[in-house]
Amino acid sequence: MSLSNSLTSLNRASSMSDSIFSVDIDDNLKSTFKNIPQMTNEELIESIEKCKNLIADSEEMSIERKWLIRKLVELRFHQVQKTAKIPEKIVSELSVNSHDFRPQKGAPSKRTFCDFCTNCIWIFQQCFTCIHCFYNAHAKCIKHVNRLCAHVTVCEKGQPEIRICPEIGLSLQLYRCAECRLPLMNKQFYLEPRKCHYSGLYFCKTCHWNNYSIVPANIVHNWDFEQRPVSRIALQEINLFYERPVIKLEQINPKLFVFIAKLGTVKTKRLQLIEMKRYLDVCKFALKEKLVDKTIGKRRYLVEGIDFYSIYDLVCVENVSMFDYLSGIIGIFKNHIMNCEICHGHGYICEYCGDKTPIFPFNDGIYKCENCNNCFHRQCITGVRRECSKCIRLKEKKNLTNENKTVENS
Ligand SMILES: [Zn+2]
Ligand SMILES: [Zn+2]
Ligand SMILES: [Zn+2]
Ligand SMILES: [Zn+2]
Ligand SMILES: [Zn+2]
Ligand SMILES: [Zn+2]
Numbered sequence: 199m200s201l202s203n204s205l206t207s208l209n210r211a212s213s214m215s216d217s218i219f220s221v222d223i224d225d226n227l228k229s230t231f232k233n234i235p236q237m238t239n240e241e242l243i244e245s246i247e248k249c250k251n252l253i254a255d256s257e258e259m260s261i262e263r264k265w266l267i268r269k270l271v272e273l274r275f276h277q278v279q280k281t282a283k284i285p286e287k288i289v290s291e292l293s294v295n296s297h298d299f300r301p302q303k304g305a306p307s308k309r310t311f312c313d314f315c316t317n318c319i320w321i322f323q324q325c326f327t328c329i330h331c332f333y334n335a336h337a338k339c340i341k342h343v344n345r346l347c348a349h350v351t352v353c354e355k356g357q358p359e360i361r362i363c364p365e366i367g368l369s370l371q372l373y374r375c376a377e378c379r380l381p382l383m384n385k386q387f388y389l390e391p392r393k394c395h396y397s398g399l400y401f402c403k404t405c406h407w408n409n410y411s412i413v414p415a416n417i418v419h420n421w422d423f424e425q426r427p428v429s430r431i432a433l434q435e436i437n438l439f440y441e442r443p444v445i446k447l448e449q450i451n452p453k454l455f456v457f458i459a460k461l462g463t464v465k466t467k468r469l470q471l472i473e474m475k476r477y478l479d480v481c482k483f484a485l486k487e488k489l490v491d492k493t494i495g496k497r498r499y500l501v502e503g504i505d506f507y508s509i510y511d512l513v514c515v516e517n518v519s520m521f522d523y524l525s526g527i528i529g530i531f532k533n534h535i536m537n538c539e540i541c542h543g544h545g546y547i548c549e550y551c552g553d554k555t556p557i558f559p560f561n562d563g564i565y566k567c568e569n570c571n572n573c574f575h576r577q578c579i580t581g582v583r584r585e586c587s588k589c590i591r592l593k594e595k596k597n598l599t600n601e602n603k604t605v606e607n608s
Contacts, residue, residue, distance in 0.1 A: 314339035348434035365398035375402035396432035443506035473560040550578035
């Protein structure tokens with residue numbers, strides 16, 4: 199593989215982002231990320247942080263965000279190169295269209311096929327794998343790879359395709375493969391076009407290997423986990439999205455929570471965990487012990503809100519492992535709160551029955567006032583006494599001050 203060739207392909211990836219988007223990008227922003235290849239390691243680390251913050255502040259799907267994501271890829275690429283002290287020549291040869299290829303160590307555990315030429319990568323041949331999207335290729339094929347790294351498309355899109363098989367039809371695709379543009383039909387031959395059930399597009403057999411996968415859109419709309427044929431690029435995308443909590447399920451399809459009892463139960467458990475986490479967030483013992491982090495790690499979003507689900511979460515809801523997982527965490531959190539002097543001291547006493555045993559909003563049979571967070575036994579607040587006693591007190595106090603003010607003013 200010639201160096202000049204690969205350097206052009208690397209530059210193509212980065213300059214492509216410049217040429218596509220730069221017209222709409224602010225000059226100040228452009229100058230912030232100028233001369234990336236010349237940056238020192240420290241400057242690169244600093245710029246990566248800056249770029250990440252700018253991405254978080256940018257508008258979803260905006261041109262600015264896309265431009266920033268490509269800059270981030272470029273910055274990371276140069277940073278990895280600087281820290282690993284890999285000679286520039288080798289690194290640039292292994293970087294094509296934002297992929298970052300690395301030689302696989304040892305023999306592959308199972309038969310591996312080249313994503314570019316679709317042939318087997320034999321044990322005596324070196325297999326190169328992209329560290330971001332796991333695209334595999336022969337050494338000789340790397341320089342020809344034309345698919346943009348799925349990691350970049352995943353970052354740009356933000357969430358998987360949630361329209362069910364959004365087909366445009368072969369004619370609008372001009373009877374060509376959606377990826378490599380190979381003609382799929384002409385007078386002399388007919389190359390069985392393969393439909394991707396994720397993107398709805400048709401592909402040639404080099405770009406679509408009849409891999410089967412669950413399709414997020416079918417889950418989100420129909421709670422359907424059947425595996426369907428998808429293209430290579432779709433498979434890589436689904437795999438990269440798999441554990442990312444980016445699906446706002448209830449917002450997309452609220453009815454699902456009515457019809458799928460398992461989802462309703464999971465939502466209740468998450469609400470319970472959110473209440474528990476409020477105690478753990480202000481308890482010095484729990485903080486010192488890093489209880490929340492240790493228990494839930496990178497799935498922390500499950501106890502920070504009820505909006506987001508990953509594809510993996512939905513699979514876990516369906517096979518009920520999510521139920522057991524959340525029940526386990528509830529057990530651990532509850533055990534801490536009940537046995538910790540700080541947390542237990544923050545329990546409520548039901549003002550209606552006066553029972554001295556502290557009650558907590560996450561317990562069963564407890565009613566929590568939406569206004570003032572005061573808690574009661576559910577059986578104590580039903581019937582005649584429908585209003586929260588604390589709220590009644592606050593209201594009376596407010597009325598009294600208002601009356602006093604009127605007397606003073608008159
Ligand atoms: Zn890649
Ligand atoms: Zn190959
Ligand atoms: Zn193709
Ligand atoms: Zn505590
Ligand atoms: Zn009570
Ligand atoms: Zn209240």
